[in-house]
Amino acid sequence: xxxxxxxxxxxxxxxxxxxxxxxxxxxxxxxxxxxxxxxxxxxxxxxxxxxxxxxxxxxxxxxxxxxxxxxxxxxxxxxxxxxxxxxxxxxxxxxxxxxxxxxxxxxxxxxxxxxxxxxxxxxxxxxxxxxxxxxxxxxxxxxxxxxxxxxxxxxxxxxxxxxxxxxxxxxxxxxxxxxxxxxxxxxxxxxxxxxxxxxxxxxxxxxxxxxxxxxxxxxxxxxxxx
Amino acid sequence: xxxxxxxxxxxxxxxxxxxxxxxxxxxxxxxxxxxxxxxxxxxxxxxxxxxxxxxxxxxxxxxxxxxxxxxxxxxxxxxxxxxxxxxxxxxxxxxxxxxxxxxxxxxxxxxxxxxxxxxxxxxxxxxxxxxxxxxxxxxxxxxxxxxxxxxxxxxxxxxxxxxxxxxxxxxxxxxxxxxxxxxxxxxxxxxxxxxxxxxxxxxxxxxxxxxxxxxxxxxxxxxxxxxxxxxxxxxxxxxxxxxxxxxxxxxxxxxxxxxxxxxxxxxxxxxxxxxxxxxxxxxxxxxxxxxxxxxxxxxxxxxxxxxxxxxxxxxxxxxxxxxxxxxxxxxxxxxxxxxxxxxxxxxxxxxxxxxxxxxxxxxxxxxxxxxxxxxxxxxxxxxxxxxxxxxxxxxxxxxxxxxxxxxxxxxxxxxxxxxxxxxxxxxxxxxxxxxxxxxxxxxxxxxxxxxxxxxxxxxxxxxxxxxxxxxxxxxxxxxxxxxxxxxxxxxxx
Numbered sequence: 170x171x172x173x174x175x176x177x178x179x180x181x182x183x184x185x186x187x188x189x190x191x192x193x194x195x196x197x198x199x200x201x202x203x204x205x206x207x208x209x210x211x212x213x214x215x216x217x218x219x220x221x222x223x224x225x226x227x228x229x230x231x232x233x234x235x236x237x238x239x240x241x242x243x244x245x246x247x248x249x250x251x252x253x254x255x256x257x258x259x260x261x262x263x264x265x266x267x268x269x270x271x272x273x274x275x276x277x278x279x280x281x282x283x284x285x286x287x288x289x290x291x292x293x294x295x296x297x298x299x300x301x302x303x304x305x306x307x308x309x310x311x312x313x314x315x316x317x318x319x320x321x322x323x324x325x326x327x328x329x330x331x332x333x334x335x336x337x338x339x340x341x342x343x344x345x346x347x348x349x350x351x352x353x354x355x356x357x358x359x360x361x362x363x364x365x366x367x368x369x370x371x372x373x374x375x376x377x378x379x380x381x382x383x384x385x386x387x388x389x390x391x392x393x394x395x
Numbered sequence: 396x397x398x399x400x401x402x403x404x405x406x407x408x409x410x411x412x413x414x415x416x417x418x419x420x421x422x423x424x425x426x427x428x429x430x431x432x433x434x435x436x437x438x439x440x441x442x443x444x445x446x447x448x449x450x451x452x453x454x455x456x457x458x459x460x461x462x463x464x465x466x467x468x469x470x471x472x473x474x475x476x477x478x479x480x481x482x483x484x485x486x487x488x489x490x491x492x493x494x495x496x497x498x499x500x501x502x503x504x505x506x507x508x509x510x511x512x513x514x515x516x517x518x519x520x521x522x523x524x525x526x527x528x529x530x531x532x533x534x535x536x537x538x539x540x541x542x543x544x545x546x547x548x549x550x551x552x553x554x555x556x557x558x559x560x561x562x563x564x565x566x567x568x569x570x571x572x573x574x575x576x577x578x579x580x581x582x583x584x585x586x587x588x589x590x591x592x593x594x595x596x597x598x599x600x601x602x603x604x605x606x607x608x609x610x611x612x613x614x615x616x617x618x619x620x621x622x623x624x625x626x627x628x629x630x631x632x633x634x635x636x637x638x639x640x641x642x643x644x645x646x647x648x649x650x651x652x653x654x655x656x657x658x659x660x661x662x663x664x665x666x667x668x669x670x671x672x673x674x675x676x677x678x679x680x681x682x683x684x685x686x687x688x689x690x691x692x693x694x695x696x697x698x699x700x701x702x703x704x705x706x707x708x709x710x711x712x713x714x715x716x717x718x719x720x721x722x723x724x725x726x727x728x729x730x731x732x733x734x735x736x737x738x739x740x741x742x743x744x745x746x747x748x749x750x751x752x753x754x755x756x757x758x759x760x761x762x763x764x765x766x767x768x769x770x771x772x773x774x775x776x777x778x779x780x781x782x783x784x785x786x787x788x789x790x791x792x793x794x795x796x797x798x799x800x801x802x803x804x805x806x807x808x809x810x811x812x813x814x815x816x817x818x819x820x821x822x823x824x825x826x827x828x829x830x831x832x833x834x835x836x837x838x839x840x841x842x843x844x845x846x847x848x849x850x851x852x853x854x855x856x857x858x859x860x861x862x863x864x865x866x867x868x869x870x871x872x873x874x875x876x877x878x879x880x881x882x883x884x885x886x887x888x
Binding site: 180192237270 | 670
């Protein structure tokens with residue numbers, strides 16, 4: 170998952186980004202003002218946005234309405250210094266999915282970001298299932314037929330992304346767009362390597378599930394029994 | 396509560412009413428006029444009536460004399476018959492010769508009224524509670540004209556004629572009574588009219604008061620009713636109220652904005668500290684990583700302290716609370732401040748340059764000491780803020796110039812940088828609290844957006860002005876103009 174953090178206070182942005190990278194192991198990009206935020210949001214595919222309201226060169230609310238009017242469906246968690254109910258209602262009506270008022274707890278922020286992303290993907294449970302495969306999003310735990318499968322953080326992220334959309338072909342480009350932020354030196358080869366490792370691990374535990382490589386299109390999570 | 400209401404009610408009852416005062420005044424004036432008019436008309440009527448009585452009395456005296464003249468008997472006695480003379484029955488008269496011998500009287504003539512007197516003329520006399528108009532007149536009676544070959548004997552006689560004045564006052568009051576009644580009716584009519592008129596006239600004032608009543612701290616909106624604005628007398632009041640409420644609202648809004656901004660800054664600063672600590676605790680780390688995390692948290696906490704200190708300073712400056720309102724030497728303050736900032740400037744690769752003081756040609760002595768009416772501590776903060784700001788916005792290798800001058804008896808301090816400058820649209824707002832002309836970069840250097848507001852508050856506290864001139868891309872010049880401190884002026888004069 171790739172998340173955009175829009176926050177003008179550099180230290181706070183850094184801490185939030187770090188927490189999202191270290192906790193749920195998301196790819197995180199940071200924008201320091203409204204202009205930068207719009208630019209990044211328009212050009213990259215994000216799975217979630219953490220948006221501060223008071224920004225230089227335009228408010229967060231403007232960014233939100235602007236992006237929503239352009240058809241962006243990305244879930245948005247708004248950070249605000251005002252905990253005024255009226256303002257919160259206004260924000261939710263503008264298209265925010267959740268809000269937190271400053272100062273906030275980073276653990277709670279991680280949980281809320283995770284929740285809005287999960288909901289936006291149509292999943293209610295914090296556990297994703299496909300065939301005999303089971304993934305605990307919050308606990309970073311994957312099991313097949315009740316046997317734990319050890320995945321590296323990046324592999325875990327790839328699997329999580331695919332588990333949200335089983336049986337759907339996901340291109341290597343989409344995968345790298347959603348899984349790596351600008352701090353990563355990424356190209357499709359990296360994904361390829363990770364996927365072949367994952368295939369091997371899935372085969373080892375006899376999960377009955379594999380990641381298909383559809384040449385020229387991308388990857389697909391599929392049960393081998395089908 | 397009830398005590399307060401009671402006092403208010405008492406206050407209310409002791410209020411004076413404009414309508415009551417005006418109506419009372421007008422009615423009183425009318426009443427005085429009416430009384431004066433009545434008195435004058437009574438006096439006039441009495442004079443006219445009295446004159447009429449006098450003419451009548453003279454006429455009757457004449458006809459009496461005629462009757463006496465016609466009397467054939469020139470002797471001692473004159474026979475007078477009132478019925479023949481056609482005079483009112485209640486009139487009394489007597490005829491005397493000049494020696495006081497009575498020649499004849501009317502029937503039942505009251506003796507005191509017709510008593511003989513040497514003086515002729517008209518007078519008013521009182522008898523038994525009644526007033527009489529009494530005429531004494533001497534006539535020349537010519538008798539026995541036939542006997543003395545037409546010349547006749549000349550016998551002067553004194554005629555006393557008295558007529559009662561009973562009816563005169565009745566007539567006067569009847570005449571004046573009409574005016575009196577008409578006046579009273581008019582008075583009543585005008586009172587009602589004036590009360591109605593005053594109510595009507597004061598209606599816009601009531602409307603204005605109602606509109607003003609609706610203004611409250613939470614509802615700082617006021618528009619004067621059109622009725623009030625159409626009146627020349629109420630228009631200034633209405634406009635003044637509108638201007639006042641607008642000014643108040645703006646002041647409230649500014650305070651509200653400041654509070655909101657301050658809360659945002661504080662919450663953000665606290666959020667930074669908290670997030671730094673939480674990030675450190677997010678997962679097990681090495682002792683070095685923990686140390687680094689704690690050091691970051693300490694740095695972040697330092698920013699919270701700075702922010703609070705600056706906000707408190709701002710509040711102190713805006714309240715005008717100055718510990719020691721003394722004069723300080725700006726020349727020394729600039730030297731000290733530049734010394735303090737130079738390490739920071741060096742690390743930023745910016746050269747600080749103190750421009751030699753420019754002085755008015757007529758100033759005799761070189762500038763060794765220039766006192767401004769600002770406390771020494773505040774003066775230091777002012778200069779450091781301006782120079783720091785200039786250094787922060789300057790690129791490496793550029794120069795920040797600080798100059799002091801004396802121009803038109805005012806002390807000028809200018810700080811010029813060769814930085815990126817301030818966009819024209821931002822220039823009017825740079826002295827606003829928490830305003831940042833550029834984006835997050837200012838925060839990166841530790842600014843909280845209060846430096847220039849603090850500078851302005853210090854300058855204005857000293858009775859001076861601060862302006863910024865800027866050309867984007869070329870640099871910014873901050874110009875402070877301060878009056879000389881009173882003691883410095885005393886020294887130079």
